[in-house]
Amino acid sequence: xxxxxxxxxxxxxxxxxxxxxxxxxxxxxxxxxxxxxxxxxxxxxxxxxxxxxxxxxxxxxxxxxxxxxxxxxxxxxxxxxxxxxxxxxxxxxxxxxxxxxxxxxxxxxxxxxxxxxxxxxxxxxxxxxxxxxxxxxxxxxxxxxxxxxxxxxxxxxxxxxxxxxxxxxxxxxxxxxxxxxxxxxxxxxxxxxxxxxxxxxxxxxxxxxxxxxxxxxxxxxxxxxxxxxxxxxxxxxxxxxxxxxxxxxxxxxxxxxxxxxxxxxxxxxxxxxxxxxxxxxxxxxxxxxxxxxxxxxxxxxxxxxxxxxxxxxxxxxxxxxxxxxxxxxxxxxxxxxxxxxxxxxxxxxxxxxxxxxxxxxxxxxxxxxxxxxxxxxxxxxxxxxxxxxxxxxxxxxxxxxxxxxxxxxxxxxxxxxxxxxxxxxxxxxxxxxxxxxxxxxxxxxxxxxxxxxxxxxxxxxxxxxxxxxxxxxxxxxxxxxxxx
Numbered sequence: 001x002x003x004x005x006x007x008x009x010x011x012x013x014x015x016x017x018x019x020x021x022x023x024x025x026x027x028x029x030x031x032x033x034x035x036x037x038x039x040x041x042x043x044x045x046x047x048x049x050x051x052x053x054x055x056x057x058x059x060x061x062x063x064x065x066x067x068x069x070x071x072x073x074x075x076x077x078x079x080x081x082x083x084x085x086x087x088x089x090x091x092x093x094x095x096x097x098x099x100x101x102x103x104x105x106x107x108x109x110x111x112x113x114x115x116x117x118x119x120x121x122x123x124x125x126x127x128x129x130x131x132x133x134x135x136x137x138x139x140x141x142x143x144x145x146x147x148x149x150x151x152x153x154x155x156x157x158x159x160x161x162x163x164x165x166x167x168x169x170x171x172x173x174x175x176x177x178x179x180x181x182x183x184x185x186x187x188x189x190x191x192x193x194x195x196x197x198x199x200x201x202x203x204x205x206x207x208x209x210x211x212x213x214x215x216x217x218x219x220x221x222x223x224x225x226x227x228x229x230x231x232x233x234x235x236x237x238x239x240x241x242x243x244x245x246x247x248x249x250x251x252x253x254x255x256x257x258x259x260x261x262x263x264x265x266x267x268x269x270x271x272x273x274x275x276x277x278x279x280x281x282x283x284x285x286x287x288x289x290x291x292x293x294x295x296x297x298x299x300x301x302x303x304x305x306x307x308x309x310x311x312x313x314x315x316x317x318x319x320x321x322x323x324x325x326x327x328x329x330x331x332x333x334x335x336x337x338x339x340x341x342x343x344x345x346x347x348x349x350x351x352x353x354x355x356x357x358x359x360x361x362x363x364x365x366x367x368x369x370x371x372x373x374x375x376x377x378x379x380x381x382x383x384x385x386x387x388x389x390x391x392x393x394x395x396x397x398x399x400x401x402x403x404x405x406x407x408x409x410x411x412x413x414x415x416x417x418x419x420x421x422x423x424x425x426x427x428x429x430x431x432x433x434x435x436x437x438x439x440x441x442x443x444x445x446x447x448x449x450x451x452x453x454x455x456x457x458x459x460x461x462x463x464x465x466x467x468x469x470x471x472x473x474x475x476x477x478x479x480x481x482x483x484x
Contacts, residue, residue: 002041
């Protein structure tokens, strides 16, 4: 058993080294099953020898002594001893190499994301398309140091059991309660003193109309205060101060209580009057110190709405914007319920082809290649953001950055949270960003815009109603906010 395991380990290690072949299931055998088989085989040798010797010692006439004799003057004993020493060295080298490689394997994204492919497919797919696709899972989920490594592996045993017994939850619940604090992981690269005062960003959007009309918002995002100093203003002010809050639900979609500690140590408390907490409830509640992940709660496992994905494809010219109503049609088809990915792929292909055949036969004839390419991209959108087996879609896990599809910033900055002294947590948009310019079908060409203009005139509702109440109405992506 030990010999067969050794041969298999060496053979597969050479195969991996020379071919570059990486497979999560091969890794499981090479770094776990075969070394286990090797060690078990080696343990059987002394166990078997002891068992046989004990049986022989029951017969005194055989003259078997209590302990074995090692006479190296005996040529046979000498040969066996040399063989045992050499074999032990070989086995130790093989086991040592497999152990080191096994440790590296457990720290790899292949192990984290592909070994349990059904369970982790949504997270692994989102990670591979994220800004952190070059960052290993363990660098955020575990971080450096032996303490958190041991914690992660012990926690992983429950996950292994869930996979073996097919008892994993669908979808996997968030937020992860035992995740290491962001200050011990994220801030190894993104420390507060690094943030700059502002960043100009252009957002490209396209209307869900016949022409897929381009829209553009040129915005200055106020990231922090003075460059390379602790933040005194802007978005990252929140981690420059000690901000504590009590979430109103497990997913932290509501925040009824906020406390801010000033530089002089005084604490100012803010409460949502529609969900007031008593002093006793505040004292008993679990309070959380705000860190990066309370806003950047999806820094890597990002799922995009169909509307966002279509905008990105238009901006990169991977979908022809000249196809009438392609954004509207694609979003509506993507948001339909499908039992499996295979069913969705077929329905998207048939639905888009049927739409143009019935409504735009000339376009279907002239732009057949563009329609085919668009179908391929739209099918990929589904594969990146919808996972029926795990009951996961782009809307399963709320993203607290911004405030378009979820309350996000408005969980606190709703203009309602008030302190006993009468201070309000402001809902003023210009606290975080300023509009430098905007291009839209309802804005005259060349007109200078300094405040956001909604594509449809909704009056004062733009200041009273959260964006997400329309744009994620009923939990679906509603391009243009639906029928106002």
